[in-house]
Amino acid sequence: MATTALPQSTYLHDDTPGLWAWIKSWLFTVDHKRIAILYLLSINFFFLLGGLAATVVRIELVTPQGDLMSSDVYNRAFTLHGVIMVFFFLIPVIPSVLGNFLVPLMIGARDLAFPRINLLSWYLYMFGGIFALSAAVLGGVDTGWTFYTPFSSTYSNSNVILTIAGAFIMGFSSIATGLNFIVTIHKMRAPGMTWFRLPLFIWSHYATSLIIVLATPVVGITLLLVAIERIWGVGIFDPALGGDPVLFQHLFWFYSHPAVYIMILPGFGVISELIATFSRKRIFGYEFIAFSSMAIAILGFLVWGHHMFVSSQSVYASLIFSFITMLVAIPSAIKVFNWTATLYKGSISYRTPMLYALGFIGLFVIGGLTGIFLGVVAVDIHVTDTYFVVAHFHYVMVGGTIMAYLGGLHYWWPKMTGRMYNEVWGGISALIVFVGFNMTFFPQFVLGYLGMPRRYHVYPEEFQILHVLSTAGASILAIGFIIPIIYLMGSLIAGKPAGDNPWDATGLEWQTSSPPPTHNFHETPIVTTEAYAYPPEAAELDARSWRPGSPL
Amino acid sequence: MATTNPTHSADGHGAGTHDEHAHGHIGRGTYFRVFGALMVLMILTVVAFYVEPLLGFNRLVGVIIAMAIACTKTALIVLYFMHIKISERITQLYAAASFVGFALLVIIVMIDYFARGWPPAPGPLP
Numbered sequence: 128m129a130t131t132a133l134p135q136s137t138y139l140h141d142d143t144p145g146l147w148a149w150i151k152s153w154l155f156t157v158d159h160k161r162i163a164i165l166y167l168l169s170i171n172f173f174f175l176l177g178g179l180a181a182t183v184v185r186i187e188l189v190t191p192q193g194d195l196m197s198s199d200v201y202n203r204a205f206t207l208h209g210v211i212m213v214f215f216f217l218i219p220v221i222p223s224v225l226g227n228f229l230v231p232l233m234i235g236a237r238d239l240a241f242p243r244i245n246l247l248s249w250y251l252y253m254f255g256g257i258f259a260l261s262a263a264v265l266g267g268v269d270t271g272w273t274f275y276t277p278f279s280s281t282y283s284n285s286n287v288i289l290t291i292a293g294a295f296i297m298g299f300s301s302i303a304t305g306l307n308f309i310v311t312i313h314k315m316r317a318p319g320m321t322w323f324r325l326p327l328f329i330w331s332h333y334a335t336s337l338i339i340v341l342a343t344p345v346v347g348i349t350l351l352l353v354a355i356e357r358i359w360g361v362g363i364f365d366p367a368l369g370g371d372p373v374l375f376q377h378l379f380w381f382y383s384h385p386a387v388y389i390m391i392l393p394g395f396g397v398i399s400e401l402i403a404t405f406s407r408k409r410i411f412g413y414e415f416i417a418f419s420s421m422a423i424a425i426l427g428f429l430v431w432g433h434h435m436f437v438s439s440q441s442v443y444a445s446l447i448f449s450f451i452t453m454l455v456a457i458p459s460a461i462k463v464f465n466w467t468a469t470l471y472k473g474s475i476s477y478r479t480p481m482l483y484a485l486g487f488i489g490l491f492v493i494g495g496l497t498g499i500f501l502g503v504v505a506v507d508i509h510v511t512d513t514y515f516v517v518a519h520f521h522y523v524m525v526g527g528t529i530m531a532y533l534g535g536l537h538y539w540w541p542k543m544t545g546r547m548y549n550e551v552w553g554g555i556s557a558l559i560v561f562v563g564f565n566m567t568f569f570p571q572f573v574l575g576y577l578g579m580p581r582r583y584h585v586y587p588e589e590f591q592i593l594h595v596l597s598t599a600g601a602s603i604l605a606i607g608f609i610i611p612i613i614y615l616m617g618s619l620i621a622g623k624p625a626g627d628n629p630w631d632a633t634g635l636e637w638q639t640s641s642p643p644p645t646h647n648f649h650e651t652p653i654v655t656t657e658a659y660a661y662p663p664e665a666a667e668l669d670a671r672s673w674r675p676g677s678p679l
Numbered sequence: 680m681a682t683t684n685p686t687h688s689a690d691g692h693g694a695g696t697h698d699e700h701a702h703g704h705i706g707r708g709t710y711f712r713v714f715g716a717l718m719v720l721m722i723l724t725v726v727a728f729y730v731e732p733l734l735g736f737n738r739l740v741g742v743i744i745a746m747a748i749a750c751t752k753t754a755l756i757v758l759y760f761m762h763i764k765i766s767e768r769i770t771q772l773y774a775a776a777s778f779v780g781f782a783l784l785v786i787i788v789m790i791d792y793f794a795r796g797w798p799p800a801p802g803p804l805p
């Protein structure tokens with residue numbers, strides 16, 4: 128509490144009398160920054176719950192026998208983990224927390240286009256979350272997060288409908304956010320903020336919103352159809368009633384493959400910001416990175432059949448889906464190459480956000496390349512539904528989305544709270560996350576290739592060493608997630624005031640105070656330069672003036 | 680498409696007072712006429728269902744007729760009730776994009792169904 132030189136009138140500041148008025152000022156706020164904080168708290172809560180379920184799964188897998196729980200309880204544990212992590216953490220996390228906070232700030236707007244719809248999206252998120260949690264409390268679901276029919280529609284006797292209702296409602300929360308971003312980015316850019324001056328974070332959020340708005344309704348209807356079949360016995364997916372279970376997979380993956388890009392594209396946006404700032408360089412190939420986001424968004428709609436190579440899908444369909452899946456590698460590789468080209472001859476400082484960004488690049492490359500293995504029909508048939516798949520998507524989701532989220536959270540934390548966190552602990556925990564992550568999931572590639580199927584709680588003894596390694600890694604990973612909670616909360620009390628622009632970064636969000644005032648800018652900013660307008664010689668000047676202990 | 684639409688100005692809506700509506704306005708009369716058309720089309724669907732067997736139509740023809748009527752109704756709702764007819768270009772683009780997405784879903788799924796079992800899968804080994 129020694130140094131409290133934070134700006135006086137900020138979005139966090141209240142002059143409301145009494146506790147109830149204070150609570151109301153948060154729960155009924157239409158300020159995008161406050162809604163982002165509400166999302167931050169609730170999404171992190173769900174992350175911890177999903178992590179708890181993962182812990183249960185990993186502990187069971189320490190021994191080859193099913194000695195901790197029955198197969199039935201195990202099914203419910205991994206389903207809970209999957210449903211919470213996918214629908215209530217990975218999909219909303221970056222758009223709803225960082226996007227909500229930063230989209231208006233980065234384009235020089237006072238708020239999102241529809242502030243009330245923004246608040247509604249948070250309530251829908253919470254409402255959906257309560258449904259999903261009540262399903263868990265009332266006995267859980269055992270279908271897996273994919274709700275495959277005919278098991279989910281006919282045979283499962285667990286709380287399928289409640290969970291589906293939760294995911295369905297949460298879908299509307301996504302749509303509201305996506306709609307808001309699209310309209311805001313089209314209509315509310317500050318004077319001079321042309322499309323090609325937008326930060327890449329905005330481009331990636333625009334691409335993400337496009338996917339959200341076009342794909343989410345499909346999963347909503349699909350889940351509704353499952354509920355209709357369960358409740359009224361209408362034959363949609365059950366062959367005994369004239370339906371087709373594979374139709375479910377088509378509809379489900381039509382959303383859920385693009386959903387992968389809903390999770391990872393905002394992460395790409397974060398990484399572009401971090402790499403440019405901490406290399407002190409104009410990003411290499413701005414237009415290519417921007418358009419590769421759009422290309423991924425569009426191609427992502429054409430590859431869903433790669434989840435169905437063994438589901439009696441026509442072999443010709445598999446062939447085409449496999450080919451288009453390969454094409455997705457092109458825009459993804461463009462991004463990775465451009466980030467590494469940005470690093471080249473940059474003045475790189477290994478601050479906490481940058482450590483996460485560099486970790487992201489490495490892990491995403493592994494996750495992306497194993498995706499190519501899985502996109503090849505012949506290899507996929509061998510490893511379908513094994514731990515190879517589990518390892519692959521955790522490398523993309525955890526190694527990609529979570530690394531980007533943590534990197535972004537650290538990068539914009541001073542802007543959100545006005546205070547700096549402990550840099551030493553930040554660096555340590557970033558390294559712990561990286562090590563723990565690889566130790567958890569790399570053995571799973573080996574396990575899967577050796578034939579360990581996913582979603583089994585009993586396994587042959589020769590797999591034990593790899594499973595124990597994975598569980599040990601998971602506990603290290605957990606420590607890596609807990610440390611930031613502690614020092615970030617500590618920074619709220621004892622953190623040094625950050626100042627407006629602690630990273631010496633470009634971008635409109637750094638031109639206003641930290642934390643920003645309620646209406647973001649005291650006067651509407653006018654943009655005259657491109658994004659990442661670091662002076663060409665910035666890197667060289669930095670390098671020359673650097674001394675041990677220099678801040679940047 | 681995104682030009683002003685002055686054909687329905689004789690109503691009490693205060694056309695053109697908001698700038699969002701600068702691209703045109705749909706009068707109350709039009710809404711009622713569209714609603715009437717939708718009702719007529721709905722009755723037509725039901726009538727077709729009962730009349731087609733009497734005329735000895737193939738079931739496929741029946742499906743095509745029902746789909747044609749349904750598409751007409753969708754077009755009316757999208758153009759008038761959802762204001763796409765008088766919206767900005769970008770809104771029209773998004774509406775078109777959602778149809779393209781939907782068409783991709785239906786066409787690709789149908790291709791898969793059509794091509795199932797080509798070539799015939801080898802049965803269980805003897």
Ligand SMILES: [Cu+2]
Pocket residue numbers: 383384387430431433434
């Ligand atoms: Cu996929």
